[in-house]
Amino acid sequence: MNELVATLAGYSSAWFGPQWGPPVWVFVKTLVLILVITLPLFGCVAYLTLAERKIIGYMQVRIGPNRVGPAGLLQPIADAVKLMFKELIIPAGANKFLFVLAPMLTLMPALAAWAVIPFGPEVVLADVDAGLLYVMAITSMGVYGVIIAGWASNSTMGFALVCVLLVSQSLNLSDIVNGQARGRFAAEGLNFLSWNWLPLLPMFLVYFISAVAETNRAPFDVAEGESEIVAGFHVEYSGMTFAVFFLGEYANMILVSALATIMFLGGWLPPIDAPLLNAIPGFFWLVLKIGFLLFCFLWFRATFPRYRYDQIMRLGWKVFIPLTIVWLVLVAAWMQTPWNPWQ
Amino acid sequence: MLENYFPVLMFIAVGLVLGGVLLAVGRILAPHKPDPKKLSPYECGFEAFEDARMKFDVRYYLVAILFILFDLEIAFLFPWAVVIPDIGFFGYAAMMVFLAILVVGFVYEWKKGALEWE
Numbered sequence: 001m002n003e004l005v006a007t008l009a010g011y012s013s014a015w016f017g018p019q020w021g022p023p024v025w026v027f028v029k030t031l032v033l034i035l036v037i038t039l040p041l042f043g044c045v046a047y048l049t050l051a052e053r054k055i056i057g058y059m060q061v062r063i064g065p066n067r068v069g070p071a072g073l074l075q076p077i078a079d080a081v082k083l084m085f086k087e088l089i090i091p092a093g094a095n096k097f098l099f100v101l102a103p104m105l106t107l108m109p110a111l112a113a114w115a116v117i118p119f120g121p122e123v124v125l126a127d128v129d130a131g132l133l134y135v136m137a138i139t140s141m142g143v144y145g146v147i148i149a150g151w152a153s154n155s156t157m158g159f160a161l162v163c164v165l166l167v168s169q170s171l172n173l174s175d176i177v178n179g180q181a182r183g184r185f186a187a188e189g190l191n192f193l194s195w196n197w198l199p200l201l202p203m204f205l206v207y208f209i210s211a212v213a214e215t216n217r218a219p220f221d222v223a224e225g226e227s228e229i230v231a232g233f234h235v236e237y238s239g240m241t242f243a244v245f246f247l248g249e250y251a252n253m254i255l256v257s258a259l260a261t262i263m264f265l266g267g268w269l270p271p272i273d274a275p276l277l278n279a280i281p282g283f284f285w286l287v288l289k290i291g292f293l294l295f296c297f298l299w300f301r302a303t304f305p306r307y308r309y310d311q312i313m314r315l316g317w318k319v320f321i322p323l324t325i326v327w328l329v330l331v332a333a334w335m336q337t338p339w340n341p342w343q
Numbered sequence: 344m345l346e347n348y349f350p351v352l353m354f355i356a357v358g359l360v361l362g363g364v365l366l367a368v369g370r371i372l373a374p375h376k377p378d379p380k381k382l383s384p385y386e387c388g389f390e391a392f393e394d395a396r397m398k399f400d401v402r403y404y405l406v407a408i409l410f411i412l413f414d415l416e417i418a419f420l421f422p423w424a425v426v427i428p429d430i431g432f433f434g435y436a437a438m439m440v441f442l443a444i445l446v447v448g449f450v451y452e453w454k455k456g457a458l459e460w461e
Contacts, residue, residue, distance in 0.1 A: 084372050100366060127347060
């Protein structure tokens with residue numbers, strides 16, 4: 001593998017000369033790695049939509065899509081093809097530039113944040129020290145696509161993450177995962193008890209609920225409530241403009257689940273330190289945990305009725321913010337004491 | 344150090360380009376036959392009652408300002424949380440003073456009814 005990479009780098013130098021060869025090589029390599037992350041992500045989004053329809057179907061005692069391909073497995077492909085051939089309608093009263101820019105602005109942060117997500121030990125595209133800060137900054141850009149519901153939830157997410165920082169003392173996402181592998185429980189092989197979800201349990205819940213609100217998912221989907229405002233801003237988007245919005249929102253769901261996994265559920269670490277479980281690649285554990293959180297997203301949608309806007313505001317400002325401030329003070333005070341089985 | 348950020352920058356560019364490419368694919372493959380009725384605003388089948396560009400309720404601005412305050416505060420908390428073992432009790436106490444001032448403001452907002460949404 002390393003030889004192959006070296007050979008390819010050599011070709012680049014041979015073709016573009018010693019001055020331009022290395023930069024061109026870095027550019028091509030990065031582009032390939034980005035596509036290696038992005039294209040499977042698009043596949044995940046496609047099959048997340050199928051999973052959503054199937055799971056909610058079964059929760060409502062229906063079968064869900066089952067006509068296209070075996071057990072409906074080709075349904076997302078058919079949907080994608082259909083969306084490609086649908087006419088793009090730009091309403092006469094709309095500002096054409098902003099109308100087309102909005103779906104792109106929803107998709108871009110949902111993709112770009114994946115640059116710093118570690119998929120395993122040392123498996124990360126950009127191992128930057130301010131990884132968490134970058135993710136917070138870029139995902140808040142997504143609010144420009146959809147303005148309303150993101151506000152209250154974004155602040156509480158920030159507070160919950162500060163508590164994670166207090167216990168892990170790093171903004172680098174790989175270091176945060178590695179930090180969860182130490183402590184008394186990890187020493188006895190019970191990895192899953194040393195992950196951040198246990199010492200920071202209220203923050204984990206606040207983070208995840210805020211994440212559901214941040215991604216405009218039920219029961220906090222006031223911006224897209226189909227029974228009240230016929231899907232809100234989506235209603236006048238058709239064909240690929242709608243598909244790009246959709247892609248961005250589902251990629252965002254996968255992203256916040258991946259972040260919750262990295263912050264609270266030990267990332268790629270196996271739940272118990274046993275030889276058999278350690279033999280399974282870390283990527284499998286990461287995907288398993290992300291899959292579980294995504295299932296919760298679908299489960300919530302099938303279970304809870306939609307909140308009203310004032311109820312969401314009350315939950316965010318009057319419950320979560322006071323709760324997170326109190327927890328922040330407590331965790332910071334606790335970090336001053338020597339008694340800490342998680343260190 | 345800074346070259347670590349090159350993939351990040353490139354990912355942002357690729358994210359925008361991919362969105363553009365997908366929209367272009369739709370524009371090329373799909374039919375394009377606009378007519379005045381099709382391009383009129385969606386209003387459940389009848390003529391639009393009023394212009395969609397109406398004024399926002401001032402309460403949204405109030406919430407936006409509160410949001411900015413709390414987000415700024417989190418920007419202060421991030422570096423503090425990372426170095427908490429190094430700065431010891433003094434650092435902890437200093438941040439508690441800051442948070443106490445903030446909480447006073449928050450309580451004031453709450454009592455004033457800025458967080459009500461009726």
